[in-house]
Amino acid sequence: MLLLLAITALAIAWLRDLFAAVMLAGIYGLLSASFFVSVDAVDVAFTEAAVGAGIFPLLMLAALALVGRNEQTAYRRPLISLLLVSITGAALVLGTLDMPAFGSADAPPHNHVAVRYIEESPKEIGIPNMVTSVLADYRSFDTLGEVVVVFTAAMGVLGLLFTGRAASPGSATERANMYDHRVLRVVSKMLIPLILLFALYVQFHGEYGPGGGFQAGVIFAAGIILYAMLFGFGNAQRVVRPALLQILAACGVLIYGSVGVVCLLSGGNFLDYSQLLPDPLVGRHVGILVIELGVGITVASAMILIFYAFASATVNSEEVA
Amino acid sequence: MLPELYNYWVVILLMMTGFYIVIVQGNLIKKLIGLNLFQTSVFIFYISLGKVSGGSAPIFAEGVSSYSNPLPHVLILTAIVVGIATTALALALVIRIRNAYGTVEEEELQQRDLEC
Numbered sequence: 001m002l003l004l005l006a007i008t009a010l011a012i013a014w015l016r017d018l019f020a021a022v023m024l025a026g027i028y029g030l031l032s033a034s035f036f037v038s039v040d041a042v043d044v045a046f047t048e049a050a051v052g053a054g055i056f057p058l059l060m061l062a063a064l065a066l067v068g069r070n071e072q073t074a075y076r077r078p079l080i081s082l083l084l085v086s087i088t089g090a091a092l093v094l095g096t097l098d099m100p101a102f103g104s105a106d107a108p109p110h111n112h113v114a115v116r117y118i119e120e121s122p123k124e125i126g127i128p129n130m131v132t133s134v135l136a137d138y139r140s141f142d143t144l145g146e147v148v149v150v151f152t153a154a155m156g157v158l159g160l161l162f163t164g165r166a167a168s169p170g171s172a173t174e175r176a177n178m179y180d181h182r183v184l185r186v187v188s189k190m191l192i193p194l195i196l197l198f199a200l201y202v203q204f205h206g207e208y209g210p211g212g213g214f215q216a217g218v219i220f221a222a223g224i225i226l227y228a229m230l231f232g233f234g235n236a237q238r239v240v241r242p243a244l245l246q247i248l249a250a251c252g253v254l255i256y257g258s259v260g261v262v263c264l265l266s267g268g269n270f271l272d273y274s275q276l277l278p279d280p281l282v283g284r285h286v287g288i289l290v291i292e293l294g295v296g297i298t299v300a301s302a303m304i305l306i307f308y309a310f311a312s313a314t315v316n317s318e319e320v321a
Numbered sequence: 322m323l324p325e326l327y328n329y330w331v332v333i334l335l336m337m338t339g340f341y342i343v344i345v346q347g348n349l350i351k352k353l354i355g356l357n358l359f360q361t362s363v364f365i366f367y368i369s370l371g372k373v374s375g376g377s378a379p380i381f382a383e384g385v386s387s388y389s390n391p392l393p394h395v396l397i398l399t400a401i402v403v404g405i406a407t408t409a410l411a412l413a414l415v416i417r418i419r420n421a422y423g424t425v426e427e428e429e430l431q432q433r434d435l436e437c
Contacts, residue, residue: 002327002328002331002365003331005331005335005365006331006334006335006338009334009335009338009339009358010338012338012342012354012355012358013338013341013342013355018348018350018351021351021354022354025354025357025358028358028361029361032361032364032365035365035368036368039368039369039371039372039389040371040372040376040377040378040379040388040389041368041371041378041389041393041394041397042378042380043394043398044364044368044394044397044398044401047398047401047402048364048401051401051402051404051405052361052401055405056357056405056408059405059408059409059412060350060353060354060412063350063412063415063416064350066416066419067350067415067416067419067425071346071347071348071351071426075345075346075347076344076345076347076428077345078345081341081344081345082341084344085337085340085341085344086337088337088340089333089334089336089337092333092336092337093330093333096326096329096330096333097326099326099329101325101326102325102326102327102328102329102369102372103372103373103374104373104374105373105374105375105376105387107370109370109371109390109392109393110373110390113392114390114391114392117391117392118379118388118390118391121381122381128380128381128382129379129380129381130379130380130381130388130391131379131380131391131394131395131398134391134392134395135395135398135399139395142399143399146399146402146403149403149406149407150402150403150406153403153406153407153409153410154406154409156410156413157409157410157413160410160413160414160416160417161413161416161417208380209380210378210380212398214398214399214401214402215398217402218402218405299402302406303405303406306406306409309413310409310412310413310416313416
C-alpha cells in the first residue's frame with residue numbers, strides 16, 4: 001500500500017502534463033484512504049476518500065480549465081535541489097532511528113492522554129465512537145476553531161473569485177459536456193440520492209459508527225458537485241442557491257458557537273454540554289449531536305460554495321473568450 | 322529493523338517528493354500538488370503513530386480491550402478538511418494571478434514584475 005503511494009508520488013513529480021498529475025493526485029488520495037483503513041483510522045479514511053479522491057481533484061481540474069494544462073518552464077536548478085532534498089531526507093531518516101517501532105503499544109503517544117480517552121470516554125460521554133467524543137467534546141474548542149477556518153477560507157475564495165453573476169439557465173454553458181454521456185447520466189441519477197442519504201446517515205450516526213459532521217459535510221458536498229458537473233452549473237444553482245449556501249455556512253458556525261453560549265448561560269464552562277439538560281449524559285449526547293450538525297452544515301455549504309466560485313469563474317472566462 | 326520503521330521512511334520519501342516538486346517546478350498549480358503531497362505525508366505520519374498492533378478501530382465494543390490511539394485521528398480528520406479549504410483559497414489566488422499576469426509560471430511572473 002505504502003509502496004504504491006510512493007510510486008504514485010514519484011510519478012506525479014515526473015509528469016509534465018498537469019492533467020495527468022491531477023488524476024494521479026486523485027489516485028493518491030484514494031490509496032491513502034485505504035491505508036488509513038488498514039491502520040484503524042476509519043473516520044480519517046472517510047474524510048480522505050471524499051476530499052482526497054473527490055473534491056481535491058475536482059477543484060484542481062476546475063482551476064486547470066482556467067489556467068491550461070501544460071507546464072512550460074524548465075526545472076530550476078534540479079541537481080542542487082535534489083541534493084538539498086536528499087540531505088534533508090537523510091537527516092530525517094537518521095531521526096527516525098530513535099523512534100519507537102511502528103505499532104508498539106508502549107510508545108509515548110499512547111501512554112498519556114490517550115489512555116484516559118480510551119478508558120473513560122465510553123462511560124463519561126456515553127457514546128462508543130471515541131473519535132467523535134474527543135472531537136466534539138474533549139477538544140470541542142479546537143474543533144470550533146477549525147470550523148471557523150473552513151468558513152473563513154470559503155469566504156476568502158468567494159471574495160477572490162465570485163462575481164455574483166449566476167450562469168443564466170438555458171445558455172450554451174448550462175449543459176455541461178458530460179450531459180451527452182447517457183451511462184454517466186443514468187448511473188449518477190441513481191447514485192446522487194444515495195450519496196446524499198449516505199451523507200445524512202454518516203452525519204447522524206457519528207456517535208456509534210465512524211462518521212460525523214466533517215465527513216458528512218464533504219460527502220454531501222461531493223454529491224451536489226457531481227450533480228452540478230453532470231446536469232450543468234446553472235441547474236445546480238437553481239437547486240441549491242448560492243445565497244442560501246452563504247447563509248447556511250454562517251449558520252453552521254453560529255449553531256456551534258451558540259451551543260457554547262447556552263452552556264455558559266446554564267452555569268457551565270464554554271461548550272460544557274453536561275449543563276444542557278438535567279441528566280449530564282443526555283446533555284452531552286444532545287450537545288454533540290447539535291454541534292456536529294453545525295459542523296456538517298458549514299463544511300458542506302463551504303465546499304459547495306468554493307466549487308460554485310471556481311465554476312462561475314470558468315463559465316465567465318468562457319463567455320469572454 | 323526494516324518492518325518496524327518502514328512506514329516512517331515511506332513518509333519521509335513522500336514528504337521529500339512533495340518538497341522537491343515545490344522547489345523545482347515553476348508552475349504554481351504543480352507547486353500546489355506538491356504541497357498537497359507534503360501535507361498528506363504528514364497525515365500518514367500521524368496516523369502511523371496512532372496505530373497499536375493488535376488494536377482495533379477506536380469505537381467501543383464489548384470484548385475488545387486494545388484500541389488504536391483516537392487522538393491523532395481527530396487531529397488529522399479536521400486537518401484534512403481545513404487543508405482542502407486552504408488549498409482552495411490558494412487555487413483561487415492562482416486564478417487571480419493568472420487573470421492579472423496571463424501566466425502561472427514563476428519565472429515569467431518575476432520577469433513581468435521586473436519590467437514594471
